[in-house]
Each structure stands twice: as structure tokens, then as C-alpha cells.
Amino acid sequence: METLKAQKKENKKSTSIRITGAEAIIHCLLAEGVDLIYGYPGGAIMPVYDELYKFQDKLTHILTRHEQGATHAAQGYARVSGRVGVAMATSGPGATNLVTGIADAQIDSTPMVCITGQVARHLLGSDAFQETDIVGISTPVTKWNYQITRAEEIPEIMAKAFYIAKSGRPGPVLVDITKNAQFDELDFVYEKCTGVRSYKPAPDIEVSAIEKAAELINNAKKPYIVFGQGVILGEAEEQLKALVEKAGIPAAWTILGLSAMDTDHPLNVGMVGMHGNYGPNVLTNECDLLIAIGMRFDDRVTGNLETYAKQAKIIHFEIDPAEVNKNVKVDVAVLGNAKQTLELLLPLVNKNEHKEWLGEFEKKRQIEFDTVIQKDIHPTKPGLTMGEVLEQINVASGHKAVIVSDVGQHQMMACRYAKFKQTKSNITSGGLGTMGFALPAAIGAKMGAMDREVVAIIGDGGYQMTIQELGVIFQHNLPVKIVVLNNDHLGMVRQWQELFFERRYASTVMTNPDFVKIAEGYHIKSRRVVERSELKDAVEEMMASKDPYFLEVRVEKEDNVFPMVPTGASISDIRLK
Amino acid sequence: MENQWYTISVYSENNVGLLNRISGIFLKRHINIESLNVSKSEIENVSKFTIVIFSTEDWARKIVNQIEKQIEVIKAYYHTDDETIYQESALFKVASHLLFDERQIQNIIKESNSQIVTVSRDFFVLAKTGRRHEIDEMHDALEPYGIMQFVRSGRIAVSKAAMPITNILAEFQNQ
Numbered sequence: 001m002e003t004l005k006a007q008k009k010e011n012k013k014s015t016s017i018r019i020t021g022a023e024a025i026i027h028c029l030l031a032e033g034v035d036l037i038y039g040y041p042g043g044a045i046m047p048v049y050d051e052l053y054k055f056q057d058k059l060t061h062i063l064t065r066h067e068q069g070a071t072h073a074a075q076g077y078a079r080v081s082g083r084v085g086v087a088m089a090t091s092g093p094g095a096t097n098l099v100t101g102i103a104d105a106q107i108d109s110t111p112m113v114c115i116t117g118q119v120a121r122h123l124l125g126s127d128a129f130q131e132t133d134i135v136g137i138s139t140p141v142t143k144w145n146y147q148i149t150r151a152e153e154i155p156e157i158m159a160k161a162f163y164i165a166k167s168g169r170p171g172p173v174l175v176d177i178t179k180n181a182q183f184d185e186l187d188f189v190y191e192k193c194t195g196v197r198s199y200k201p202a203p204d205i206e207v208s209a210i211e212k213a214a215e216l217i218n219n220a221k222k223p224y225i226v227f228g229q230g231v232i233l234g235e236a237e238e239q240l241k242a243l244v245e246k247a248g249i250p251a252a253w254t255i256l257g258l259s260a261m262d263t264d265h266p267l268n269v270g271m272v273g274m275h276g277n278y279g280p281n282v283l284t285n286e287c288d289l290l291i292a293i294g295m296r297f298d299d300r301v302t303g304n305l306e307t308y309a310k311q312a313k314i315i316h317f318e319i320d321p322a323e324v325n326k327n328v329k330v331d332v333a334v335l336g337n338a339k340q341t342l343e344l345l346l347p348l349v350n351k352n353e354h355k356e357w358l359g360e361f362e363k364k365r366q367i368e369f370d371t372v373i374q375k376d377i378h379p380t381k382p383g384l385t386m387g388e389v390l391e392q393i394n395v396a397s398g399h400k401a402v403i404v405s406d407v408g409q410h411q412m413m414a415c416r417y418a419k420f421k422q423t424k425s426n427i428t429s430g431g432l433g434t435m436g437f438a439l440p441a442a443i444g445a446k447m448g449a450m451d452r453e454v455v456a457i458i459g460d461g462g463y464q465m466t467i468q469e470l471g472v473i474f475q476h477n478l479p480v481k482i483v484v485l486n487n488d489h490l491g492m493v494r495q496w497q498e499l500f501f502e503r504r505y506a507s508t509v510m511t512n513p514d515f516v517k518i519a520e521g522y523h524i525k526s527r528r529v530v531e532r533s534e535l536k537d538a539v540e541e542m543m544a545s546k547d548p549y550f551l552e553v554r555v556e557k558e559d560n561v562f563p564m565v566p567t568g569a570s571i572s573d574i575r576l577k
Numbered sequence: 578m579e580n581q582w583y584t585i586s587v588y589s590e591n592n593v594g595l596l597n598r599i600s601g602i603f604l605k606r607h608i609n610i611e612s613l614n615v616s617k618s619e620i621e622n623v624s625k626f627t628i629v630i631f632s633t634e635d636w637a638r639k640i641v642n643q644i645e646k647q648i649e650v651i652k653a654y655y656h657t658d659d660e661t662i663y664q665e666s667a668l669f670k671v672a673s674h675l676l677f678d679e680r681q682i683q684n685i686i687k688e689s690n691s692q693i694v695t696v697s698r699d700f701f702v703l704a705k706t707g708r709r710h711e712i713d714e715m716h717d718a719l720e721p722y723g724i725m726q727f728v729r730s731g732r733i734a735v736s737k738a739a740m741p742i743t744n745i746l747a748e749f750q751n752q
Contacts, residue, residue: 135594140601144648145594164648197746198590198651322642 016187021151021177022047024188025115026055028158031190034086036077036447038062038070040097042090043130045117047182062447062476065468067094069440071101072466075110076444079427080402080452082235084111084165085444091117092130095176096137100434102172103141107431108256109233111170113161114138120180121149134176143171151184155191163193168201169320170233202319205336205344212332213291213315214348220289220313222357223249226272226280226301229256229430230294230319230338237261237423239342240293244268246346248353250361252280254295256430259420263399269361273301274565275412278372279364281563281571284309286360293317294338297327298431307570317341371576372562377417383556384532386410386485390417392535393455393483396543401453401481402427402445406438406462409491412561414457425452436465442480443472453481453543460486460512467518473548474522481542482524482550484515487557495560519550526550578633582611583655584663584734585641587626588618588742590649599626599650602643608632612665614731620746623651629732652742656734663734667712668694669703669719670726676701679722689715700725 019027025048029037039061041049052061064070067089074085085105089098095116105112119128135147144164146157154177161173217223231240237260244251244261250269251261261268270277272284281303284290290312295301302308305327314330316323317338324333334341376387390413393401404427405414411428420426427445429437442456463484473480494508519526525547529538535553542549563574589595596615603610611629618625630637637655644653673696675682686693691705705715712729 136597139594139598140605147594196648199648320646322639322646324642326639326642 016189018185019188020047020051020183020185021154022051022182024151024154024186025158025177025182026051026059027188028155028190029086030055030058031192032084032158032162034059034084036060036062037086037088038064038073038077038444039088040064040067040070040090040094042092042094042117044091044119044179045088045094045115045182047179048088048115048117048177061088062443062472064440064443065471066466067097068100068436069443069466069469069472071098071105071112071114072434072437072440073444073447073469073472074112075101075105075108075437076404076427076441077448078110078112078444079441080424080445081448082424083448084113084162086113086115088115089117090130091119091134092132094130095132095134098174099138099141100432102138102174104429104432104434104437105172106141106143108429109170109229110172111165112172113165114172114174116174116176117182118147118176118178121178122180124149124178134174138174141172142174145174145176147176147178148181149178151181151186154181154186155188156193159191159193160196164196164199202337203321203335205341206334207344209332209334210341210344211348213334214345216289216313216315216332217247217249217291218350218352222287222354223247223289223291224283224287224312225249225251225291225293226254226284226295227251227257227260227293228254228295229260230317231257231260232294232423234294234319234338236294236338236342239339239346241265242346243342243349246351247349248358249291250354250358252277254298254301254430255415255426255428257295258415259423259425262421263419264421267358270365271415273298274303275416275561275563277365277416278368278563278574278576279361281565281574282364283360285311285570285572287312290314291317292330293342294319296323299327302327303565303569303571307572368563368576376413383559384529384535384553385559386413386555387417388532389483389485389535389539389553389555390414390457392539393543394419396539397453397455401425401455402449404428404438404442404445404454404456406456406458407433407435408459408462409487409495409559409561410457410459410485412492413485435462438462439466439482440469440472442482443469443478446478446480455481455483457483457485459491460484460488460510460515461490463515470519470522470524474524478548479546480548481545482519482548483542484550484552485555486512486515486552487555487559488512489557491559492561494558498558498560500566515552516550524548524550526552528552528554530554578635580631580633582658583630583632583634583637584658584661584732585626585628585630585637585644585653585655586734586736586740587628587644587653588620588651589624589626590651591622591624592649595647595649596626598647599628599644602640603630606636606640608636608640612731614733616733620743623746627731627733652740652745654736654740656736660738661734661736663708663732664706665709665712665730665732666704666706667716667727667729669705669715669724670700671703671719672723672725673697673699673701675722682719682722685715685718689718691715
């Protein structure tokens with residue numbers, strides 16, 4: 001053992017190169033297959049930017065117009081491609097501006113590595129210019145973080161950062177690197193990380209749990225699947241489809257699970273949650289077996305926990321043991337990667353169909369269609385609806401586009417009505433609900449899937465939170481399609497004020513600028529739609545454009561999103577109007 | 578579910594920042610850390626946190642799960658008082674003249690099984706190791722005479738049942 005170690009050390013010496021820490025960081029990124037990063041330079045990260053200049057043929061750096069944009073772009077890239085997104089910023093305000101995106105990536109399990117510059121080691125703790133304790137600040141919202149103060153630490157820590165970000169339940173990792181560590185030299189050799197002794201990415205699979213799950217599934221009369229992003233992150237889409245089809249089980253998605261299964265699949269019954277579909281919510285409380293796959297029983301999904309699926313046995317397929325029995329007590333927990341566990345489950349499940357049970361979903365769908373959907377997507381009243389814009393995009397894109405949504409009414413409409421054939425196509429800020437997410441995330445999504453159409457659906461509020469990223473779209477002529485559904489309000493908050501605060505519209509009415517002119521200022525082709533008669537043509541023109549395109553649709557100012565489960569209410573009490 | 582005392586034992590790598598990460602888990606859930614002790618453990622280069630909370634079992638379990646999820650945490654457990662052997666230590670600084678002026682002080686020292694650590698002209702220091710209530714009793718007994726300084730350590734505890742941590746680490750080393 002000792003000789004082996006010594007030999008390894010010897011090899012390390014012979015194959016190493018003597019370079020600066022800053023250059024080492026670039027080599028680490030290249031070794032991890034990174035060819036694209038988003039960021040913003042500044043004093044404490046300048047040595048790395050100097051190396052980026054030298055390596056620009058191998059590593060593209062996209063200058064976002066704000067560090068928050070860098071994180072969301074990295075998230076959009078990661079979500080659409082399944083690869084690790086990388087964001088870079090300087091110390092102090094550069095680092096703190098990353099925090100929202102990091103928190104978003106943490107709660108939505110997005111693999112991301114953030115690299116921040118830090119003041120030199122000898123200045124740490126002296127309140128130096130642009131010094132901030134970003135490791136302390138980011139601790140609660142990172143999967144892991146570390147401050148490098150010596151150049152020699154760089155290869156091992158960077159390798160660990162990528163391994164941790166991507167493995168198991170993915171998440172954001174922040175590596176803070178002091179300026180001296182960037183300038184100093186080291187003997188560089190890179191070895192990919194294959195394990196960390198104190199970290200188990202995925203728990204061992206228990207066959208007995210899978211057998212129990214199969215037994216429950218085979219005996220159930222009214223089984224029901226709710227799938228989340230775990231299916232996408234675990235690349236278990238095929239296995240989910242196979243299970244659904246073999247056992248004839250209706251399946252519904254959480255907003256982060258959306259696109260894991262073709263939205264037109266006959267057994268795909270819709271969306272659960274606060275603004276989800278009627279049947280999928282109400283029937284959660286009527287099924288006899290709830291099979292949760294890669295989802296975490298968020299409060300926006302469950303409504304009042306006291307009345308959530310109390311009649312049902314519950315199976316939870318989950319990679320993160322801390323999620324099991326966290327919000328909802330389950331009967332069987334199947335721990336592990338969903339692809340592997342579903343693979344093992346499939347042969348044990350009997351072929352079945354549940355026609356009558358499926359009929360219940362159809363009945364409920366019809367009720368929702370008559371009371372809500374019809375009016376949303378084929379309205380007869382004068383004002384434009386968000387739903388009909390989505391429907392028009394569906395038609396024009398043939399269900400093939402990546403839809404990136406921001407947060408609010410338009411997001412719920414996008415998740416309700418956008419149609420998908422392909423996985424990793426619905427990019428939205430789910431857990432954190434970060435307004436301003438969509439525009440930069442769409443940039444990342446486009447760059448992560450250049451062969452696909454990327455349509456950002458944004459409200460007039462969220463749009464103005466990160467509107468500066470139009471600069472990136474313009475500078476790189478990125479053919480992102482931007483749709484702003486403008487109702488001159490912070491629509492979702494206004495809806496709550498209407499329903500629960502007696503129409504006291506506190507700070508939700510906005511006087512907006514001329515969005516078309518702003519887009520024109522960035523030389524982005526743009527159009528405004530006010531009348532229904534123009535909508536189809538405008539959407540078609542947008543989708544056909546080879547260049548970036550901005551479309552503002554003036555929608556009804558005081559429309560609401562229904563169905564809706566009021567906060568704290570039972571999902572059975574979902575309101576249709 | 579009723580609140581009761583739980584001792585959380587965490588085996589971890591010895592890294593800067595982990596204490597912050599772990600305490601944040603309690604902070605986020607608004608659960609007060611009643612006592613905290615960090616020391617080396619029976620395994621080389623592995624640290625041990627001993628944390629005492631007053632909560633429901635459900636919260637104790639959830640917190641342990643969240644702690645165990647942290648990259649540098651090897652394993653975490655929670656135990657009730659019945660399931661552990663635990664001790665705390667306390668130091669009492671008392672004015673020296675009381676030893677001669679108040680006969681009762683000597684009785685308290687004897688009955689409490691405490692030790693005199695040092696005596697100087699102005700003060701003497703008593704050390705007491707025991708369960709929380711024993712230390713509280715001694716505190717209450719001394720208080721009427723005046724305590725110049727008092728400090729109590731975090732709880733340290735070992736579980737009655739085995740914690741399978743050693744096996745886990747042996748596995749790592751064999752890999």
C-alpha cells in the first residue's frame with residue numbers, strides 16, 4: 001500500500017506541469033468537459049479571466065450583464081443538457097449576486113459549479129476591498145462549498161466540486177479562490193474525482209422494498225403515479241413510460257417533472273399542485289395507491305397535509321433519504337436512482353389496465369375543459385388570454401420547443417398548456433419561484449441545445465428584473481424567442497389580492513415602458529400584439545425567425561389562473577373559478 | 578408527538594465550515610441547540626459532534642437526515658437519554674472566605690461529589706461532572722451563598738447500543 005502511494009506520488013511528479021493556479025482552474029474546467037461558462041469579471045478573479053483570454057478557442061465565456069444572470073444561464077444550460085452549468089464571478093458583490101441563482105439551483109437540484117474570486121489569503125478577515133464571506137453566506141444554499149487559499153488545492157477541490165454537483169441528487173457547489181492561489185504556481189496534474197468517503201451519492205437499493213412496491217401495485221384498484229424531476233435527473237423517462245403502460249397507471253407531473261413524459265400520452269393525465277389540473281388533484285384523494293416518483297411532496301403540490309392522500313397507500317421512489325417521510329408519511333420507500341429502481345420493478349409488475357379508474361380522470365378533465373380550459377385556450381371574450389398564446393406556440397412549434405418560463409401567472413399557464421414531446425424541455429424556477437429567471441435561463445437553454453427552438457415565456461414583472469440580459473442575446477445573436485405576456489400587473493400577486501385581500505391592489509399595478517422599443521434598442525426584431533387577429537401571424541413569424549425575436553402580447557389585465565388550491569386548503573377543495 | 582431530549586451524534590470529516598453548515602440546519606427549522614460539543618472521536622481524523630436538542634422525535638429524525646446529507650458528514654444518529662450514557666461538566670468559582678464562614682458549603686462539596694480544583698486567597702473552584710439535574714441541584718445549593726462565576730460544558734454522550742460507524746469507515750479504507 002505504502003509503495004503504491006509513493007509510486008503514485010512519483011508518477012504525479014513526472015506527469016505534472018508547473019503552472020499558475022489561474023491556469024490550473026482552466027485546465028480543470030477543460031478536463032471536466034466544460035466548454036462554456038457564464039460570468040462577470042472583477043478584481044479578485046482577474047488572473048482567471050486573463051487565462052480565459054488565452055484559452056478562448058477552447059472555452060467560451062459569456063459575459064452576462066449581471067452575475068445573477070450568469071447563474072440562471074448556467075442553470076438553463078444544465079437543465080436542458082443534463083451537464084454541469086458553470087458560473088464565475090469576482091469577490092464581494094459579484095459573489096453575493098450569485099446567491100439567488102445558487103439558492104434556486106439548490107432547491108431545484110440543478111448541477112452547477114460557481115467559482116468566485118476572493119481577496120488574497122493575507123487579507124482574509126481584514127474587511128478588505130470587496131471581501132465578503134461568500135462561503136459563509138452560501139453555506140445554507142449549496143450542496144457543498146469550499147474556500148481555496150493555496151494553489152496546490154485547486155485540482156483536487158475542482159474535481160470534487162464537479163463530482164459533487166453532478167452525482168446523486170445534483171446541486172450547486174461554490175468554490176471560492178483567493179487571489180494569491182490564482183497567482184501562485186503549483187505542480188498541476190488532474191485526476192477526476194470518483195468518490196468522497198463521507199458522501200454516498202445514491203443509497204443502496206433494497207430489493208425487498210421493490211418487491212413490496214410491486215405487490216402494492218399489483219393489488220391496487222386505483223393506482224396513481226405522480227412524477228417529478230427525479231425522473232429527468234435520473235434519466236428514467238423510458239422506465240416511467242414502460243411502467244405506466246405495462247400496469248396501466250394514470251400518471252401526473254409536478255411542474256419540474258413536466259416533459260419527462262409526452263404530454264399527449266393517453267395515460268399522462270396532467271399536472272398536480274396549486275394550479276394543476278382538476279382530476280390529478282382531486283383524485284389524489286381518491287386513489288388507493290399513490291406512487292410518487294422523484295418528487296418531494298412540496299407544499300404547492302400537497303396543499304393541506306392533514307387531508308393529503310390519507311385514504312391511499314403511498315410508495316415513494318426517491319434518491320435522497322432525507323426526503324422520505326419529510327412531509328408525507330409513506331408506506332414503502334424505494335431508495336435509489338429512479339432509472340435503476342424502476343428497471344428492477346418493471347418485471348415484477350403485472351400487466352394491467354384500469355379503465356374505469358382512468359375514466360374518472362377523463363370525467364374530471366371534461367369538467368375542467370368546460371369550465372376553464374376552453375375559455376383559456378379558445379376564448380370568445382375580447383381580451384387576449386395567456387392560454388391562447390401558449391396554444392398558438394404549441395401549434396407553431398409542433399410541441400418541440402424548449403419552454404422557459406419565469407414566475408407567476410404566465411408560468412402556471414405555460415406549465416398547464418405547453419405541450420412537450422421531448423424530455424428536459426420545460427425549464428422553470430419551481431421551488432424558489434425566482435422572478436427574473438427566464439430570460440437568462442433561456443440564454444443558457446439555447447446554448448445547451450442549439451438545435452432546438454427555445455421560447456421564453458415571461459411576465460412584465462419578472463422580465464424587468466433581468467431585462468439587461470437582452471444584451472447577451474444581442475451581442476451573440478442568440479436566436480432565443482422571447483414572449484412577454486404583459487398585463488401591466490404583477491399578475492399572480494394581484495390575483496391573490498383579488499381573492500384573499502379584498503382587491504386591495506397594493507403595489508401590483510405597473511406602468512410599463514415600451515418593451516418593443518427596448519428590444520429595438522438591442523437591435524432585436526420585435527413585435528407587439530394587441531388584437532387576437534394578429535396573434536397567429538405574429539407567433540408564426542416569431543417561430544420562423546432565424547434571429548432572436550421579441551414578442552409582446554398585451555393580455556387581459558385582470559385574468560386569473562384557475563383551477564386553484566388556496567394556500568392551506570385541501571387539494572379536494574380545488575376551485576374551478 | 579411530545580418534546581423530549583435527544584442527543585444527536587455526528588461523525589464527520591474535520592473541516593472548516595462544517596459547524597456552520599450543521600448549525601444552519603437547526604437555524605432553518607427554528608430548533609434551539611441546547612448544548613454542543615465537538616471533539617475527536619474513536620476514529621483517527623474523524624470528528625464527533627454531540628448536540629442536544631429538545632424536540633419531537635419526528636424533528637430529531639428529520640434533522641439527523643439533513644445532517645447526514647451534508648457531504649462531509651459520515652454518519653449521524655439520534656438517541657433518547659435512556660439510550661445513552663451522558664455527562665456534563667461544570668465549574669463553580671466561589672469566594673474563599675465562604676469555606677470558613679459558611680459551614681454548609683463544605684457539606685455541599687461533599688454531597689455533590691464535586692472536586693476542588695484550586696484554592697487561592699480570594700476564590701476556590703469546584704468542578705462537578707454529572708447529569709444536568711445534578712449540576713443544577715449543586716448550582717441551586719450554592720447560589721444563596723454567591724457564585725462568582727459558573728460555566729457548564731456541552732453534553733458528551735456514548736450510546737448503549739453500537740453505532741455501526743467503525744464498520745462504515747473500515748469499508749471506505751478497504752476500497
